[in-house]
Amino acid sequence: MNRSDSQIMESLLKKAGWTRVDRPEEADVLILNTCNVKKPTEQRMLHRAKVLSEYGPLIAAGCMAKSQPELLRPYSKVLMAPRSIDSIVEAAFLALEGKEGEFLEWKRLDKASYDRDPANLIGIVPIAEGCLGSCTYCITKLARGGLTSFPKESIIDRIWDFLNRGVVEIWLTAEDTGVYGWDIGTDLPDLLDGITSLKGEFRIRVGMMTPNSALRIADRLLDSFESPKLYKFFHLPVQSGSNRILRLMGRDYTVEEFISLVKRIREWYEDSTISTDIIVGFPGETEDDFHRTLKLLEEIEPDVVNLSRFGPRPKTKAASLPQLPASVIKRRSKVAMELIEEIKERRNERFLGRDLVVLASEITPKGTQGRTPSYKPVALGQVEPGYFYEVIIEGFKGNYLLGRVVRRLGRAGLNFNVQVEECPSR
Ligand code: SF4
Incomplete structure (x- = not known):
């Protein structure tokens, strides 16, 4: 979401005549788009803010500017919240003139509608901002607020524009x-049906959904996921294997409901990638609660686990x-990490020797990376990105x-040689 916000800000500035430079010493104005979801990130952001403010006037944007402005004010006279990024040009001129300004309003921007250059083969399309949750550990809510869904037409138009610019994922x-x-x-299934009806050979990764919201739309969601254009990838952050802790976290589902959702997804498509998030050491977490989390991991064998202390x-x-x-938190995190590594190995072994169609969508320092139909990353060596390949998994x-x-x-994607066409959804 933050990367998409950065792209929107860059595009607005570019249209107003500003140019992005590669090194801070060349900049008239510096912009730091902050994240403060966890303490270590917050500390990294503060360090960056300090360093960048030494090169010139700094605009501190992002979640931290909204939820912890007091930490950024020593380094920046201009603050900008995620829901106010449409003011970036005004903010840049204020910063250039050495003036103060705070753009911290709650606006209902349609972020899908902003024209921008995806810059590579992957296009990030925000579909909504904020949420309906009230998780007791979450600082993001204080920055992004309640739910604002962007119009379906804006989202489909943005995707169509990205496809016309060569995006494949x-x-x-x-x-x-x-x-x-x-x-x-x-709802999401309706949006997905609209997107997958667009022509072209592209792939879609659907980002994180809370288990309770996924449960409410599960039937129609799995119908929509029948489309080969959707990666069979489900990021469902469970956070704990203990119902008592889930209640303390303000999460609106039970462990049993989560297990039944995952089982249903795997019965529907066995190779589906299940990604989840776990927090260990939540206040009040007992050894018994922690062991319930380990038991849950053993039972559902997630392909990806984002573990946080x-x-x-x-x-x-x-x-x-x-x-x-x-x-205590450190020890539990270590124990959980060992189990996660074991599970990862078990899940990966299942792919050995298989013959799969892989979309090469990214260039990394080690070569081209592709994705299987269930969004498993595959190292492909030096092949041209933007194509589908038949691949044997050897390790x-x-x-x-x-x-x-x-x-x-x-x-993949649309044919580069065709002229930019009107979006068929309009
Ligand atoms: S669902 Fe919960 S964790 Fe996610 S952004 Fe909303 S309040 Fe935060």
């Missing part, structure tokens, strides 16, 4: 994609609860499968 993003449309009389975020309810000792390393390319199958 779309990332649909929101704080909770599962609640898309509930405020504007539509709990750290209180300021201005949240969980920050006022009695905290666990750091040594795995960390999170990656290692693929041997058998043959190139065809160009």
Whole structure:
């Protein structure tokens, strides 16, 4: 979401005549788009703000500017909240003139509608901002607020524009994609059906959805996911294997409901990638609660687990609860990580020797990276990105499968040689 916000700001500035430079010493104005979801990120942001402010006037944008402006004011006279990024040009001129300004309003911007250059083969398309949750540990809510879904037409137009610019993979993003449309009389399956009816050989990754919102739309969601254009990738952050802790976290589902959702997805498509998030050491988490989390991981064998050690975020309810000792959190995190690594290996082994169609969508420092139909990353070596390849999986390393390319199958996305066409949704 933040990367998409940065692209929108860059595009607005470019239209107003500003140019992006590569090094801070060349800049008239510096912009830091902050994230403060966890304490270590917050510290990194403050360090960056300090360093960048030494090169010239700094605009501090992003979630931290909204939820912790007091930390950024020593380094920046101009602050800008995520829901006010349409003011970036005004902010840039204020900063240039050495003046003060705070753009911290709650606006209902349609962020899908902003024209911008995706810059590579992947296009990030925000579909909504904010959420309907009230998780007691979450500082993001204080920055992004309640749900604002963007119009379906804007989203489809943006995707069509990206496809015409050579994009082959779309990332649909929101704080909770599962609640898309509930405020504007539509929902995620309806949006996905509209997107997958666009012509072209492209792929879509749907971003994180809370288990409770996914449960509410599960039947129609799985129908929509029948489209080969959708990666069979489900990011469902469960956070804990203990119902007691889920209640303390303000999460609106039970462990049993989460398990039934995952089982249903795997029964529908066995290779689906299940990605989840776990927080260990939430205030009040007992050894028994923690073991329930380990048991849950054993039972559902997620392909990807984003593990976090709990750290209180300021201005949240969980920050006022009695905290666990750091040594306990560290030990639990280590134990959980060992199990996660074991599970990852088991899941990856299932792919050995298989013959898969992989979309090469990214260039990394180590070569081209592709994605299987269930969004598993595959290292492809030095092949041209933007194409589908037939690949034999010969190994795995960390999170990656290692693929041997058998043959190139065809160009992904729209045909580059055709003229830019009108979007068929209009
Ligand atoms: S769903 Fe919960 S964790 Fe996610 S952004 Fe909303 S309040 Fe935060």
